[in-house]
Structures are given as structure tokens and as C-alpha cells.
Amino acid sequence: MLVSLYRYNPETDNAPYMQDVEIELPEGKDLMVLDVLALAKEKDPTVAFRRSCREGVCGSDGMNMNGKNGLACITPVSDVVKNNKLVLRPLPGLPVIRDLVVDMGLFYKQYEKVMPYLVNDNPAPAIERLQSPEDREKLDGLYECILCACCSTACPSFWWNPDKFIGPSGLLQAYRFLADSRDTAQAERLANLDDPFSVFRCRGIMNCVSVCPKGLNPTKAIGHIRNLLLQRAT
Amino acid sequence: MGMNSVTNIGRNGIQDWIIQRVTAYVLALYTLFLLGFFVTTDVDYQAWSALFAQGWFKIFSLLALLSIAGHAWVGLWTVSTDYIKSAMPRFLLQAACVLVMFVYVVWGIQILWGL
Secondary structure, three states: OEEEEEEOOOOOOOOOEEEEEEOOOOOOOOOEHHHHHHHHHHHOOOOOOOOOOOOOOOOOOEEEEOOEEEEHHHOEHHHHOEOOEEEEEOOOOOOEEEOOEEOOHHHHHHHHHOOOOOOOOOOOOOOOOOOOHHHHHOOOOOOOOOOOOOOHHHOHHHHHOOOOOOHHHHHHHHHHHHOOOOOOOHHHHHHOOOOOOOOOOOOOOOHHHHHOOOOOOHHHHHHHHHHHHHHHHO | OOOOOOOOOOOOHHHHHHHHHHHHHHHHHHHHHHHHHHHHOOOOHHHHHHHHHOHHHHHHHHHHHHHHHHHHHHHHHHHHHHHOOOHHHHHHHHHHHHHHHHHHHHHHHHHHOOO
């Protein structure tokens, strides 16, 4: 199989280029894309990529595989390969540090804006802050996000305004805390979101939903935020 | 956090969004009505001017015209802030759009009421 790798080392290269590597796939076995990258690295040890848990939990190896974002470690080659060719590029829209490694600074800056932590002004009880099973259920489909950035970097609105639009990942987390029965800062959270960019640059094209490796639905969460803003404004 | 601009029509994102949605419904209703009119009526000068002679239709038409202006203002403001990163050309484009919409509304009022 032909693997085409995006290569860029800002210290030695004037411009990014694609490097073709021929990889022998073992018979009768479907490798993950990350395994293919490991084989490519055996041939050329200078290729740089992030990886850690290799089972879709840590979110380090988000990349663009034949045009679609996903986690290399849990994406079978047979799912993405076309005409016996695999093109691997870094996540789109973020500055490239080297090869497949991107600078996630803007992504984290947007995440930080939504105050991704529980705010509760009431005095701490002697035991835990309890939550009914029904209230806990409201967080399902929200808390599972691993911040791999596959969704936000698949979103054209995030490409155009990465400094002002929070992006699908950050907004999913914004709603995770808006929906939490133990949080007391809902008014403040909503006040921080009602400008024309933070939430409303979402045009609902659902690229985020189609790429999320955890099967989450940021567009739905954004709809919930919009409804909360609407209730607050009318 | 974020950016509120003096050049957008609403004071914040939710106002812009509501304006966009409500005006879209008005424009859809107006379009459907006109389609229905064209389908059910044998349109000639008499029928056309009789339609526009009715007070309610003048108001409906003005509402549609204002909706176009509001809808286009929000939409083009969004497009301009997406694609034009330097402030001066962006402001000039926004000002030009607003001027065109203003002219259309005043001109439309003149036409509707035969001023």
C-alpha cells in the first residue's frame, strides 16, 4: 500500500511536501492507521506524530486520513484506504509544528473560555454534592469528550475564526457544565456566550458529528445552548 | 469575551439569530403567497394592480422588504467578518450593503404607495 505522508520540518524545509512510503501490509490482518504509521517510522525514523494510549482514550493521534479527521489508533486501514492509497495529513486549520504534529494552543484557548470546571458558590456539604440519577443522565454524551480536536479542526467556522468561535469541542464542554445540576454559574456562563461569534458562528453543517471518534453530537449540544440563550433573552 | 460589533444589526448574537430566523419565515410566507397567486390567478395588469391596491398586501410587501433588508444585513455582516480580516475594507463593504438596503426600502415604500 502507498502511504503519502505530510512532511514539514520548519527548521530545514521551506515548505511542506508529501512523502510517499510503500508499506507491506500483513496478509489476513486489518491494521489500524497508527500501526501503519509505526511501520512507516521504521523506514524513516524522522517522521513525527503524537500517540500515547493507542486505544482511543487519550486523543493524541487525531489526524486527517484520506480527507477525514479521526484517531489513527482506532481507525482500521480498510475503513479509510482508497485505491490502495492512504494520505495522512495533520489536523486542518491549526499551525503545524512538525509533520503530523499541530499546535493545539488556539483549541485549548477556546476550551479554557467555557470554564470547563464545576462552579458552585454554596458551602461544601459534609459529603459529596449529590445528583439524582436523572440529572446525572443529562451529562451522558457530553462528558465523554477526550479533546482530540478532530471535530473543531473539521469545522470551517473554526478555520475562519479560531480566535473567536469556540468550536464544537469547546461548546460541547460548555453545555456539559450548563447542564450540570450541581453548577451555579449558569447565568455567567450564558452571558459569556451570547456574542455573535462564540456560539452563533455554528452553521449546523455537522462536520463535527460526522468525524467524532467517540460518536458524540456537538451540533445537538450547540442547539441546547442556543435554546438556553433564547430563553434568557426573551 | 468574543466580539460585539457596532456594525451588526442586533446587539448580540442571539438578536442577530432571531432576526435571521423571523425574517426567513416572513420571506418564506411571502414567496409561498406569491407562488400561490401566480398559480391560481390568470395574471395580467388588472389582477396585478388589484393585488397591490389592497392595503394589507402593501403592508405585507413592506414587511417582506424590511425582512430582506434585515436578513441580508445579518447574513452579509457574517460573511464579511468571516472573509475580510482587515477592518477598513470590511467596514466599507458593510456600509455599502447597509446603504443599498436603505435605498431599496425607501424606493420600495415609494413604489408601494405610489409616492
